Amino acid sequence: MDLILEGIKKAFWLLITFDPEVIKITLLSLQISGTATLVSLLIGISIGTAIALTQFPGRKIVVSLINTGMGLPPVVVGLFVTIFLWRNGPLGFLGVLYTPTAMILAQAVIATPIVMGITLAAIQQLPQKLRLQILALGATRLQMVWILIKEAKLPLLAAVMAGFGGVISEVGASIMVGGNIKGYSRVLTTATVMETSRGNFDIAIALGIILLMLAYFINLILTQVQQRERPR
Amino acid sequence: MGTKINLWIILWGIVFLIFISLMTPVHAQQKTIILATTTSTQDSGLLDILIPIFEKKTGYFVKTIAVGSGQAMAMGQKGEADVLLVHSPEAEKKFIAEGYGINRRLIMHNGYIIVGPSEDPVKIKGVKSSSEAFKKIASMKALFMSRGDNSGTHSKEKGIWKAAGINPEGEKWYQQTGLGMGQTLNVAAEKKAYTLADRGTYLALRKNLNLDILVQGDAILLNIYHVIEVNPAKWPKVNAAGAKAFADFMVSKETQNIIKTFGVDKFGSPLFFPDAGKKEEELGK
Numbered sequence: 188m189d190l191i192l193e194g195i196k197k198a199f200w201l202l203i204t205f206d207p208e209v210i211k212i213t214l215l216s217l218q219i220s221g222t223a224t225l226v227s228l229l230i231g232i233s234i235g236t237a238i239a240l241t242q243f244p245g246r247k248i249v250v251s252l253i254n255t256g257m258g259l260p261p262v263v264v265g266l267f268v269t270i271f272l273w274r275n276g277p278l279g280f281l282g283v284l285y286t287p288t289a290m291i292l293a294q295a296v297i298a299t300p301i302v303m304g305i306t307l308a309a310i311q312q313l314p315q316k317l318r319l320q321i322l323a324l325g326a327t328r329l330q331m332v333w334i335l336i337k338e339a340k341l342p343l344l345a346a347v348m349a350g351f352g353g354v355i356s357e358v359g360a361s362i363m364v365g366g367n368i369k370g371y372s373r374v375l376t377t378a379t380v381m382e383t384s385r386g387n388f389d390i391a392i393a394l395g396i397i398l399l400m401l402a403y404f405i406n407l408i409l410t411q412v413q414q415r416e417r418p419r
Numbered sequence: 420m421g422t423k424i425n426l427w428i429i430l431w432g433i434v435f436l437i438f439i440s441l442m443t444p445v446h447a448q449q450k451t452i453i454l455a456t457t458t459s460t461q462d463s464g465l466l467d468i469l470i471p472i473f474e475k476k477t478g479y480f481v482k483t484i485a486v487g488s489g490q491a492m493a494m495g496q497k498g499e500a501d502v503l504l505v506h507s508p509e510a511e512k513k514f515i516a517e518g519y520g521i522n523r524r525l526i527m528h529n530g531y532i533i534v535g536p537s538e539d540p541v542k543i544k545g546v547k548s549s550s551e552a553f554k555k556i557a558s559m560k561a562l563f564m565s566r567g568d569n570s571g572t573h574s575k576e577k578g579i580w581k582a583a584g585i586n587p588e589g590e591k592w593y594q595q596t597g598l599g600m601g602q603t604l605n606v607a608a609e610k611k612a613y614t615l616a617d618r619g620t621y622l623a624l625r626k627n628l629n630l631d632i633l634v635q636g637d638a639i640l641l642n643i644y645h646v647i648e649v650n651p652a653k654w655p656k657v658n659a660a661g662a663k664a665f666a667d668f669m670v671s672k673e674t675q676n677i678i679k680t681f682g683v684d685k686f687g688s689p690l691f692f693p694d695a696g697k698k699e700e701e702l703g704k
Contacts, residue, residue: 225433273499274656284499285453285482366484369467381485384601385462386624 194392201393208370213397216374219287220355223294227350230295231302232343236332238303239310240318253307256300261293265360268293272364285366290374293360298350305349309342310335344413348406355402375401451480452661455491455500457571458599460644463619463690465681472677473668479661487599489569495519495647498654502662503647504669506617507571508699509578511645520647526669527678527691528643528702531575533634534604534621535561535613543613549637550583557585560592562612566603567595571642576615579639604628617642619690622682641702644691646670670695 201209238249271277272284272292283289313335321331336343358376365372367381375398382391460466461483470481484491484500488507494500496519503520505511514520533543533552541559543552556563565587566573580587587593594612596603600620607614608628621632634640646666651659668674675693682690694702 221432273497275498275654279656285484366482368482368484369470371480371482381461384458384599385464386601386627388627 190388191392193389195396197389198393198396201390202397209394209397211370212373212375212378212394213401215287215372216355216376216398217401219290219361219374220294220351223291223354224298224347224351226291226295227298227302227354228347231299231346231350232306232336235303235306236310236336239307240332240335250307253300253304257304259297259300260359261297261357261361262359262363264293264296265363268296268360268364284364285368285372287365287372289364290361290372293364294354294357297357297360298354301353302346302350305342305346306339309339309346312342313338341413344409348409351405351409352402355405356398450478450661451482452502452658452665453482453484453494453500454502454504454665455484455486455494456504457488457491457506457644458485458601459506459572459617459620460504461485462599462601463623463682465619465678465691468677468681469669469674472674473665476668477664479664481665487566487568487570487573489571489574492519495649498649498657501649501658502665503649504644505571505647506642506644507574508643508645510571510574511647514647519650519653521650522663522666523645523647524666524670525694525697525699526644526646527675527693527695528641529618529691530635531572531615531640531642532618532621532632533613533640534607534616534628534630535633536608536611537629537631538611539631539633541613544631544633546634547637549579549634549640552634553579553583554585556613557583557587557590557592560590562610563587563593564603564607564610564612564614565593565595566600567597568599570600572600572615572617575640575642579615582639604630619682622686622688622690643694643699643702 235253238246238253268289269284272281272289273279274282274284283292317338318331318335321334326334356376358380361374362377362380365374365377367373367377373381375394379391379394379398382388382394456466462485466483470483473479474481484494486494488505489510491500491503491505492507492510492514495503495514504526511520511523515523533549535543541555541561543555546552546555565576596606598606600616601624603614604616604621604624605628606612608630613633621628621630646669648659648662648666649657651657675695678691678693679689682688
């Protein structure tokens with residue numbers, strides 16, 4: 188119990204003194220996971236919508252693959268991304284292993300199926316007739332897709348939250364492809380693991396609290412956006 | 420109106436992200452070194468002190484990847500690291516003999532210790548020989564936590580079991596954590612088990628553990644750290660110049676002096692003893 192209080196005290200101390208190391212780690216977490224989420228939104232929403240609106244043979248298999256991907260284990264992603272990015276691996280010429288770029292890549296791989304799966308479900312649950320109605324009113328196909336996406340805004344914002352929440356809290360892939368390098372690829376989760384193994388439980392708890400607060404504020408903003416037009 | 424504000428928020432989010440990505444420095448390939456090392460050098464905090472000095476002095480950027488010695492050497496074998504700082508002498512000799520590494524140089528040493536619950540149920544406290552202590556643990560079937568991760572500590576532990584003439588694999592009282600030293604110590608403390616640890620990590624964690632040092636000072640318990648440069652002849656992509664610069668820095672007088680006093684202020688005694696230029700056989704005598 189003392190330890191937890193100690194950790195909470197430490198967290199506030201680190202926050203109110205603007206500890207440069209902690210600020211840097213926090214900003215980097217935000218930057219890496221934010222960018223990865225953006226990438227996953229671009230890919231996930233476009234492919235998710237496309238699949239939701241088309242019929243093709245083997246569609247059920249593709250959809251079930253995407254749904255499985257929503258639970259992709261981060262360490263497995265980390266392992267494969269590492270092997271691909273090795274100097275002597277297939278993508279070694281990029282030279283990005285143990286960089287924030289590699290972490291963005293791995294996190295985007297984790298978040299994309301989550302966004303894609305939720306998008307797919309969100310677009311599909313819109314009434315069939317809506318599509319016909321929009322087209323009948325003279326909209327082009329692209330305009331129709333845009334209206335459908337806007338119509339599914341609530342679940343799509345949930346997709347953003349799920350994707351971001353999945354990657355900001357993820358540690359397995361980040362530590363493997365980023366290497367937890369001080370001031371360069373050390374993020375909140377990997378720093379927490381390291382401080383735990385160093386026996387600095389108070390700092391580890393403090394980092395954990397900062398991570399939770401960060402996740403809360405991001406979700407608070409997104410929820411604000413999501414719920415704004417709710418009561419009608 | 421509502422959508423406009425939303426778009427505005429999202430837009431600003433993107434701008435903010437781009438802004439902070441611009442602040443991250445980009446490092447040129449030839450100026451970065453990948454250092455694969457054992458966890459104890461990072462967990463003890465030694466590298467946090469040494470790396471910034473090295474970077475300032477030479478302009479290199481060091482990517483420290485803290486893994487077990489076994490994994491560090493596996494990375495070296497594949498040419499995925501430039502320089503290694505490891506503590507698994509037998510495996511290192513094999514690594515050099517197979518041509519994967521060059522210029523293996525002695526850096527420092529400290530001691531392994533056998534730790535266990537303070538009640539010490541099988542009474543190994545004060546036993547001079549570590550293999551005797553292991554025999555006692557085995558005969559009484561006292562719970563023993565092994566790292567089980569091919570780290571330097573794990574291979575040392577296997578060496579002691581061999582010296583004791585016991586094969587503990589598969590025994591119920593012999594459990595493998597598969598974790599780093601710090602976490603293994605925590606598991607041992609929670610389960611009131613015995614384990615083999617390096618002194619540095621133990622001292623760093625002592626305040627939270629209910630484990631005592633029971634056996635120490637035996638010659639077999641010597642924990643020796645070497646720096647090895649990965650052979651550029653095998654892997655042309657290895658940063659040989661950077662590896663050499665780092666290895667030279669580790670054996671330099673200035674670094675050795677830092678190692679000598681590191682940890683004294685915090686633990687009352689140094690965590691590592693500098694040994695550059697000495698011969699491995701001379702240690703512990």
